[in-house]
Amino acid sequence: MKKIYTLLFVGLGFFASTQETLTLKPGPNEGKDTEIAFASIYDGDNLGDLSLIGASAWTWSGEASKVNTIIDFDWSQLPQGAIVTNAILKFYAFNGENGSVEYHSTLNGSNESWLNKITEPWDEHLITNSNPPAYTEMNRVSVQMTDSVTQDIEINVTQLVNDILENPSEGYGFYWKLQTEEHYRRIGFCSSDNSDANKWPEITITYNLTNSINENKADFTFVNPVNDKITLKNLKIANQSFQIVDLQGRIIKEGKLNSSEINVEKLIPATYLFVINNSITKFIKM
Numbered sequence: 001m002k003k004i005y006t007l008l009f010v011g012l013g014f015f016a017s018t019q020e021t022l023t024l025k026p027g028p029n030e031g032k033d034t035e036i037a038f039a040s041i042y043d044g045d046n047l048g049d050l051s052l053i054g055a056s057a058w059t060w061s062g063e064a065s066k067v068n069t070i071i072d073f074d075w076s077q078l079p080q081g082a083i084v085t086n087a088i089l090k091f092y093a094f095n096g097e098n099g100s101v102e103y104h105s106t107l108n109g110s111n112e113s114w115l116n117k118i119t120e121p122w123d124e125h126l127i128t129n130s131n132p133p134a135y136t137e138m139n140r141v142s143v144q145m146t147d148s149v150t151q152d153i154e155i156n157v158t159q160l161v162n163d164i165l166e167n168p169s170e171g172y173g174f175y176w177k178l179q180t181e182e183h184y185r186r187i188g189f190c191s192s193d194n195s196d197a198n199k200w201p202e203i204t205i206t207y208n209l210t211n212s213i214n215e216n217k218a219d220f221t222f223v224n225p226v227n228d229k230i231t232l233k234n235l236k237i238a239n240q241s242f243q244i245v246d247l248q249g250r251i252i253k254e255g256k257l258n259s260s261e262i263n264v265e266k267l268i269p270a271t272y273l274f275v276i277n278n279s280i281t282k283f284i285k286m
Contacts, residue, residue, distance in 0.1 A: 012017060019085070020209070023205075024203050025190050025202035025203075026200065032071065032124045033193075034048040034053070038222050039065035039129075041061055042058050051191055052100060054113075054186060054187045054189055055189075056102075056105075056188075058183050068177045068188075069175075070139060070176070072122075072174070080278065083208045084208060085208055087160075087203060087205045087206070090201070094189055095196060103186070105186040106185055108184040109185055110183055111185040112142065112160050112179045113176060113180075114177055115140060115174050116135040116174065116175040118137070132175075136170075137153065138163075143187075158160070159270060221234055225284035226283055230264055244275075245273040246273075252267060267285045
């Protein structure tokens, strides 16, 4: 685990930040990933021990259908209060284990895909095509089309990981599916059950552990997440200076409060820090 110590100076004060990097690359015993095959020939089948994962739209015994993948990691290895500044998922192209030919294919069009956040618990060895877990498209990530059958891919999932950590009761990993589920197209990667340990899925997470130097509680509240504006409630002192800072410590917006509302319409969806009156509050811009 790599560790970097920094001091970020913000507004009227500063906060100490410990930056660390954690890589999770679980194998057969700890890994949690499985395909879900929706063709009727797979009715009731659990695929949790397959050596591959991916998403496809194909035909099985003449039936047009699809395959999706779900995958999760052990988020408890991240300390409480971690603010994720970067999270990269890496998948390795399927290696043809056991004679399977489930390689990337763009035979009938693009195999671009979506990575969504799963919102309910699931068990790798109980999932079939009759009980896929629910997921949300909010902050979903678009995954590029592959260029070759041997292409590995990296996916930036920083916002999705922060979403999972912010609301763990509705964050249970990732649901992967093609953007266009029309045959014939496919992506195929090695699962955590593959015999080649170098090709197990992995996620590398860089995060900050931030501790405010001023321990005073904020004398205001606001609804979090926010959409177009922050509406402050119970603010006791008007005309205060404020700053909105991203997770890299860059000041995105600053000014003085002339009212209880701050327009954040132009901020891109992400996690930010709101700094006022020596208090630091983390919030999500939708």
